[in-house]
Amino acid sequence: MKIRVGFEIVHTFWQPTPLLAMLNIHPSREHDLLTPDTIVSEPHVPISVYLDDFGNLCSRMVAPPGDFALRADALVADSGEPDVVQPEAEQHAVEDLPDAALIYLLGSRYCETDRLVEQAWRLFGDGPTGWARVQAIVDYTHERIEFGYGHARSTKSAYEAHEERKGVCRDFAHLAVTLCRCMNIPARYATGYLGDIGVPKDPAPMDFSAWFEAYLGGRWHAFDARHNRPRIGRIVMGRGRDAADVALTNVFGPNQLKSFTVWADEVAA
């Protein structure tokens, strides 16, 4: 399957403004790029790139005053397979986890494990472990939070989403990540493209999506607490401890978002 993905984001600035962007497709999908995934700005400015500690491809630039557009448009090969479901994937004992997974057991900006650990053990301590435990967490999160674009708030944490019972896809991901970590399952936040492939078209304007990954049976598996079903065509852009690590843009100065368009569509072979 081939998927065409891209975006156009326009900000207005009043002064030269440094900008970090995490808007490239993740390097782990590099081998699937059928056309270049190049970020272009208008007006043109030099863009330098670097890999952060999580392996994400980041861009740095200084935007001039005025309207400033960032665009990309790429064709990506995809297996067309839905998210792998592997119910037999086991939970590792903490002492058996690889060192690099341990950081994903700790608290982070929007995932306050210290505030949800008792609740987590009350809910999931008597249930099964491994894949079934993560699925139970996904089910709980899916039920607990009511989806609505009006519920977005940039400072909202997992604990707050759990209390308020309302949120957007990032809140679903934060809550499920936090509960997994409380139950000693490494979990990390993921963001990227997720088009309406193999599912009815969502009437809302397309946005980037957030989901999460849990470490079970020796590897990371994608889970999606908002949709709570295997999906086709996730194309990851960033991974990190939570949304603070993978903001699509970090703008260091006053700005206004003028327009925002995202696409991710299957292309006829």
Added chain:
Amino acid sequence: MKIRVGFEIVHTFWQPTPLLAMLNIHPSREHDLLTPDTIVSEPHVPISVYLDDFGNLCSRMVAPPGDFALRADALVADSGEPDVVQPEAEQHAVEDLPDAALIYLLGSRYCETDRLVEQAWRLFGDGPTGWARVQAIVDYTHERIEFGYGHARSTKSAYEAHEERKGVCRDFAHLAVTLCRCMNIPARYATGYLGDIGVPKDPAPMDFSAWFEAYLGGRWHAFDARHNRPRIGRIVMGRGRDAADVALTNVFGPNQLKSFTVWADEVAA
């Protein structure tokens, strides 16, 4: 100058319990170790070590049920110089920062930059930049928070410490780190030994200390918002985004802290 540092920490466990410890002297002080800095457990268990993403030396072990002691005792060479003061150290424009410093501009578990950014700019936006700005943040934090061991709370964040106006050394560090980041100065949390060298003896039982580092003039500088004066003999153990990254121990199971002793004393040459 030679400084003898060490600790004894005893936990009680009721079942075999995985444990992460960040109790070694930081690798950046390895060349100053005059005797080995070896962590020994009683009863003896195998301890494996790894470096985390921040360069800290971490230990993993599984503690058996019963009382479990961790101890270390080492002799460290030190220049005996107080923290360097470099008022001419300049603040870098965001676009001139090295890539690796950028993560220390973002929010983290206990440093909610998104909740303090307006306050930070109100307080420090009109003042000087660079070293003087960090010093102004240190002064503000030092005044804002009243120190008291009774004010410790493991879930307390910078925002909460700012509201409650009470805290311990980690809260001073978190608040100053957060304000620096809001003002586009990379700042990171540091923890380690800080004995009463060159200052009157603190009558309270000795504990590990927390301070912070700010990136100015092309390097990281130590600042201490609790003491607000240059100190002699800081021996760093861990550095990270905040206390969530550098917990001295992370225990994965029920436990009770039975005793806790820390020392850091100048030794006669």
Added chain:
Amino acid sequence: MKIRVGFEIVHTFWQPTPLLAMLNIHPSREHDLLTPDTIVSEPHVPISVYLDDFGNLCSRMVAPPGDFALRADALVADSGEPDVVQPEAEQHAVEDLPDAALIYLLGSRYCETDRLVEQAWRLFGDGPTGWARVQAIVDYTHERIEFGYGHARSTKSAYEAHEERKGVCRDFAHLAVTLCRCMNIPARYATGYLGDIGVPKDPAPMDFSAWFEAYLGGRWHAFDARHNRPRIGRIVMGRGRDAADVALTNVFGPNQLKSFTVWADEVAA
């Protein structure tokens, strides 16, 4: 397309012997794993895993005396697309390369840039840059070296392969990598599965394959100096500066390789 990949490797040891293995599919293909990619040993020993500095998934174990088998067998989703050809991909000026790419300009164990730099500039200095330059290097390497399994030697370097004009796939990769680096194009060594998919069946027993990646137009592209044609179904296991970084096994003691089988076959959907 689905590809079934796996191996069985049997060593004989005479004493307990520590072993490093880089025999998992690379984490960048984790999202394509339709079944677990678990390494199993016979007799069973505990295997611990870690990520090295290049992002490869490595395994550590201690093999007991006697015959010791390592096996894996996994089903992998693949786009079925041949290696991307992007002749317009440009060479970056050295000053525009991301920091993380710079290490792939330097010399390494089997890639003696210092010994081939003059030759490289004589051959490719007047030609085109970017994709065409890498293709010219691939063509030259493909012509220069005569392939033959009898020409394998574990200590053979790019310089030696160039002199001797004989080698196996790793020598093709080393020479092309070295020449690219000499011409200021970051290049890294890659190894993994490459089945006979879309090409006539190779009558020789299947082995793991080695190829290389060059950094052009903002991303890494796969090139194969041995086959010198786009191939379908590369499944990368390891990437590094050269073969020294990505040995499939590093055995720390006397041993004998008893048997070795590798497979990578398209599976009917």
Added chain:
Amino acid sequence: MKIRVGFEIVHTFWQPTPLLAMLNIHPSREHDLLTPDTIVSEPHVPISVYLDDFGNLCSRMVAPPGDFALRADALVADSGEPDVVQPEAEQHAVEDLPDAALIYLLGSRYCETDRLVEQAWRLFGDGPTGWARVQAIVDYTHERIEFGYGHARSTKSAYEAHEERKGVCRDFAHLAVTLCRCMNIPARYATGYLGDIGVPKDPAPMDFSAWFEAYLGGRWHAFDARHNRPRIGRIVMGRGRDAADVALTNVFGPNQLKSFTVWADEVAA
């Protein structure tokens, strides 16, 4: 003790030339900097910095045509203690080494472990392990190689130095590193300032020095196969697998070294 260190290096270029420099004091000595360790160029060009995978502080710049000088001059606090000698430091079994140390067992550009492993076992296989084994390797290297500035060759490897029996400090380090690795002791190359402190003044013009570090008893220890005695005042600039990783400058274009001065002197308190 305070040590004043610095350098002036002047190249001549004929065209704008990208340059990598590893000329800062290593971040592990940051806390000892009493004055800024800033690299200044003449004519002035922008210099950007980054940390490489080994934790070294690297600088990037583009030098203009003509004479181009790089200078630094800093005051560094030092304990004044000679290199620590710890004869009881044990060699770790390979299976007990931390993951991050394993890369320092493998071959690298100038350290061909595969070509020296048999020789190493013949020489050191029957002797003691741990500290005494490293000291035996240092003694052997110190005797094996005759020092002389005329013996420097940028392509010279450990194997070649062993055969030719002549070399400079980097060859001593490469040979000792290689032999340690062959004996399963992680070893890495180090370079930096080493003034004539506590030893008779060397009449030769001062240069940067190379030594090595071996991993014993849970930490890295400095050894110096050229001088074969504990020294005072080593100030490390770079660490890596061998000299290929820590070249003080990597110049991407034709150039001529016009002058070169280094200093490292004890300063009266």
